Amino acid sequence: MYAKRPLWFVVLLSLSVMLSLSIAARPGQPATPATELRGVWLTNIDSDVLFSRAKLADALQNLDRLNFNTVYPTVWNWGYTLYPSSVAKNAIGRAVDPEPGLRGRDLLAEIVEQGHALGMTVIPWFEFGFMAPADSDLAARHPEWIASRSDGSQIVKEGKHDRVWLNPLHPEVQEFIVDLIAEIVTNYDIDGIQLDDHFGLPVELGYDPTRCSCTRWNIRDSVLLIILVTPSGSVGELIKLRQ
16 A cells, blocks of 8 residues: 555646657758657447457557557446555545456456557546546445535536536545556556546535635645656656645
8 A cells, every 4th residue: 555645735736647758850941740640549438349358459459550559448437446456445436347347357467568569658537537436336335535516415417417526635545546547557567647628626626625625725834746757758756745
């Protein structure tokens, strides 16, 4: 288990933390990317490509034939991880998505091994961000993590689906997400991390005790988390800067 972090910290979230491409510059000419990034996102939403080893292998080989060089496999959606996670096991009660075709597998390990064998860059994608299904194990086990409106309601409709948002100001939520990222960076030979726009909090949410207490937050007690990607394209380290 990763070490406990201070109570308050800020996670710098860009829309995505992506692979840094090496830059080749010629004298007198502007720098241009040495390699064009041609990427595809792999998800289990409205797609069955991840639900069997054979389909996954066939998909990666087809992408290679079509000259794609980067894949963004989802590793976090529907309130579950798509790789065996001790962090998720401790927080949710399940180490991996229990859906048939996904349970009992390490999708990320499969994609890293097969993708790298094809010369592809593999960048795991935290597809759901702070969002979770309202009826998920995560929401049921941690109601104190859920962000609320001023009237106390929490459900956000996404099409026909009922969603809730984890409160990004709650210290346990912060620790959970950072631990998931650190777990992947530590255990897999990945080339980057991509964060989703679902890490943004819907504007009507945030009326809860945790959010209100943050108005008394002393910035000197913050910890700034930066996720670095090295110029060579490999994943750097997680750096915590205490102010």
